[in-house]
Every structure is written in structure tokens, then in C-alpha cells.
Amino acid sequence: MSPIAVMLTPEHPEGIEVDPTQPQLLLTDQAATRGDGVFETLLYRHGRLREAEAHLRRLDGSAEALGLVIPPQTRWETAIRLGLGAFLAQTGDDAEATVKLVASRGPEDGPGSFWVFVSPVKRTAATAHGPENGLRVLLLDRGYDSGAADRAPWLLAGAKTLSYAVNMAAQRWAKTHDADDAIFITSDGRVLEGPTSSVLLARRGPDGTVTLLTPELETGILAGTTQAAAFDVAREAGWELGYGPLTPAHLMEADAVWLVSSVRLAAAVTMIDGQPVAADPELHQILVSGLDAQL
Known part of the structure; x- marks a missing residue:
């Protein structure tokens, strides 16, 4: 099962699937240089996404605390559906997945960076x-x-x-x-x-x-x-x-x-x-x- 990445960009505000094995962020992105951003991790299980509304509300609250402007919830929801759809096409609806939402301030002279990353749950001890x-x-x-x-x-x-x-x-x-x-x-x-x-x-x-x-x-x-x-x-x-x-x-x-x-x-x-x-x-x-x- 391969992870799925969806980027929300100015050209694709509701998300576009990208290759997670290829570079997608600039070296100057403040997610990498300063950890300046917010994230949420959701669980997909039993054919449902757990506590999605609560996670999206908390993402908004965290972003507000940082003075970070992020896409509205409806765009995150669309990107999540895109990412989960591609993931489940590989695995079937009974698969378990983690769905990570990440919002970075982006490079100092550019727009923010926003993405959804869907990957298999690692069931460990x-x-x-x-x-x-x-x-x-x-x-x-x-x-x-x-x-x-x-x-x-x-x-x-x-x-x-x-x-x-x-x-x-x-x-x-x-x-x-x-x-x-x-x-x-x-x-x-x-x-x-x-x-x-x-x-x-x-x-x-x-x-x-x-x-x-x-x-x-x-x-x-x-x-x-x-x-x-x-x-x-x-x-x-x-x-x-x-x-x-x-x-x-x-x-x-x-x-x-x-x-x-x-x-x-x-x-x-x-x-x-x-x-x-x-x-x-x-x-x-x-x-x-x-x-x-x-x-």
C-alpha cells in the first residue's frame, strides 16, 4: 500500500494528487526551517473517518493561535476525500489509514503550504x-x-x-x-x-x-x-x-x-x-x- 499525498495550491485550491516520493516543498519552507505550522492526524477505520469535524475545528484553532491563514474546512474536506479515495482504490474500504493534515506558513516570500497525507496504519505493540x-x-x-x-x-x-x-x-x-x-x-x-x-x-x-x-x-x-x-x-x-x-x-x-x-x-x-x-x-x-x- 503506497501513501497518497494531496497538495492544496493556488492553482488547485481543493487539492491535486502528487507523488509523495518526489520533492514537493521548497527548502525555504518554514515547516522545515522553523516548524512554523500546524497539523492534525485522523484515523480512518471501519469505513469511517474518526472525529473529522473536531479535528478540523482544532486545526482552525491552532492556525488562529499562530496567526496562520489556512484553507477553509470545505477545501480540506474535498482534499481528504480525494486522498482517501485514491488510497482505498488500492486497498479496499476495510483498510485502516492515518490521514494527516498539515499547514505550513510556507517560504518567507511565498504562499502557505498545505497538504493531506494518507498512509497505512502501522499496527505495532x-x-x-x-x-x-x-x-x-x-x-x-x-x-x-x-x-x-x-x-x-x-x-x-x-x-x-x-x-x-x-x-x-x-x-x-x-x-x-x-x-x-x-x-x-x-x-x-x-x-x-x-x-x-x-x-x-x-x-x-x-x-x-x-x-x-x-x-x-x-x-x-x-x-x-x-x-x-x-x-x-x-x-x-x-x-x-x-x-x-x-x-x-x-x-x-x-x-x-x-x-x-x-x-x-x-x-x-x-x-x-x-x-x-x-x-x-x-x-x-x-x-x-x-x-x-x-x-
């Missing part, structure tokens, strides 16, 4: 972690306190930008220190998010009530589309919902902890900083089955 083979996670200091997002909006803390070098460095650090992934915390001890995921935890009350919690957005974390979908699943299951503030102690005392993202969906966490944490198979099954049913 990292995409299917349940309580029996959960993630080992390290807590890593993000380098700012919980008030930094309000105090310094130019940090773009809640935008999904192309500047992912720190996120990738955090994952590499975790993997070279006997862990699978990381969870960022603020310098004053608030739980934030994973480098490529949102954090969820569940607690069972004495009366059997289940509460699903996630860190508060005010700390500058990305508003997770899968986190929102998980809250829909929890609501339908009769669970209570809540937002932080959360601390590492809340993670260690929880009945279940997950990292959730568009492609991986819900991955159970079973160890934090070398210490085991609870993993509830029943709650995990409810969450994973509910997310899968939404596709």
Missing part, C-alpha cells in the same frame, strides 16, 4: 496496550509552571504545532530509560499530557460510582479529540466526569490510567516512574469498546 501489557511511563518536567499558558500565550501551549522536537525528545528519553512513553508535568506538580496523547484516569467510589478525570485545559494542554470522545463513552456508561487539577499522586492512587490518542485510542498505563499502578480490565474494556463503536 504501541497501538494496543491493555491492562495485561500496559505502558511503562515516566513523569517528565515540562519546564514551566501551571500558570505559564495564561501568562505567556506566545508559548502556544494549547496549539497543535509542527514544533514537535521536544515531544519526540521526551519519548526518546523515556525509551532510553526503560519506559514506553512519558507524561509531562508542570514545575509546580500538575499533570499535563503525554507527548502525543491526552491523560485520563478513573476512580471507583465506595458506592461503585466511576469517575473519569482528565487535566484541566487552563494549564495549556491540547484539547484532545479522543479525550472528548472518551468522555462521551463514559457519559453513556453512566460514569461521572471531571477535569483536574491533577497531580502525580492522583495518577498513583487511581483505579485506571490511560494515554489516549487518535490512532492508538486508549492505552492502559500500568507503571509510572518504575512503580506499578492499578489497571482495571472492566473499565478498560468499556472504554476501548465504546471508542471503537464510535468509528
Whole structure:
């Protein structure tokens, strides 16, 4: 299965398929030189594109935070259909794919660069972690306190930008220190998010009530589309919902902890900083089955 690339250009504002194995960007494009742009990654599965409207809204919000003018949603939707159509012509409708939308500021003296990239889902161990083979996670200091997002909006803390070098460095650090992934915390001890995921935890009350919690957005974390979908699943299951503030102690005392993202969906966490944490198979099954049913 070959990836499919669709560029949105001034000559082809609704997209034109291009050869992804050939150069398409200028060396001066600021996506490459400065990471100056935004992106979203969607999952195509069971014949449907997951949470497309939510991802497009978040793309608009991230672009607005950067002062970046991008094509309207209708043009992205047309380009997505073009790319998915070409991909599924190779694979059939039962294939799984990731659909990446990228918007760059482009070269300094030119228009922005916008493209859709459709590729097969890489099903690895990292995409299917349940309580029996959960993630080992390290807590890593993000380098700012919980008030930094309000105090310094130019940090773009809640935008999904192309500047992912720190996120990738955090994952590499975790993997070279006997862990699978990381969870960022603020310098004053608030739980934030994973480098490529949102954090969820569940607690069972004495009366059997289940509460699903996630860190508060005010700390500058990305508003997770899968986190929102998980809250829909929890609501339908009769669970209570809540937002932080959360601390590492809340993670260690929880009945279940997950990292959730568009492609991986819900991955159970079973160890934090070398210490085991609870993993509830029943709650995990409810969450994973509910997310899968939404596709």
C-alpha cells in the first residue's frame, strides 16, 4: 500500500494528487526551517473517518493561535476525500489509514503550504496496550509552571504545532530509560499530557460510582479529540466526569490510567516512574469498546 499525498495550491485550491516520493516543498519552507505550522492526524477505520469535524475545528484553532491563514474546512474536506479515495482504490474500504493534515506558513516570500497525507496504519505493540501489557511511563518536567499558558500565550501551549522536537525528545528519553512513553508535568506538580496523547484516569467510589478525570485545559494542554470522545463513552456508561487539577499522586492512587490518542485510542498505563499502578480490565474494556463503536 503506497501513501497518497494531496497538495492544496493556488492553482488547485481543493487539492491535486502528487507523488509523495518526489520533492514537493521548497527548502525555504518554514515547516522545515522553523516548524512554523500546524497539523492534525485522523484515523480512518471501519469505513469511517474518526472525529473529522473536531479535528478540523482544532486545526482552525491552532492556525488562529499562530496567526496562520489556512484553507477553509470545505477545501480540506474535498482534499481528504480525494486522498482517501485514491488510497482505498488500492486497498479496499476495510483498510485502516492515518490521514494527516498539515499547514505550513510556507517560504518567507511565498504562499502557505498545505497538504493531506494518507498512509497505512502501522499496527505495532504501541497501538494496543491493555491492562495485561500496559505502558511503562515516566513523569517528565515540562519546564514551566501551571500558570505559564495564561501568562505567556506566545508559548502556544494549547496549539497543535509542527514544533514537535521536544515531544519526540521526551519519548526518546523515556525509551532510553526503560519506559514506553512519558507524561509531562508542570514545575509546580500538575499533570499535563503525554507527548502525543491526552491523560485520563478513573476512580471507583465506595458506592461503585466511576469517575473519569482528565487535566484541566487552563494549564495549556491540547484539547484532545479522543479525550472528548472518551468522555462521551463514559457519559453513556453512566460514569461521572471531571477535569483536574491533577497531580502525580492522583495518577498513583487511581483505579485506571490511560494515554489516549487518535490512532492508538486508549492505552492502559500500568507503571509510572518504575512503580506499578492499578489497571482495571472492566473499565478498560468499556472504554476501548465504546471508542471503537464510535468509528
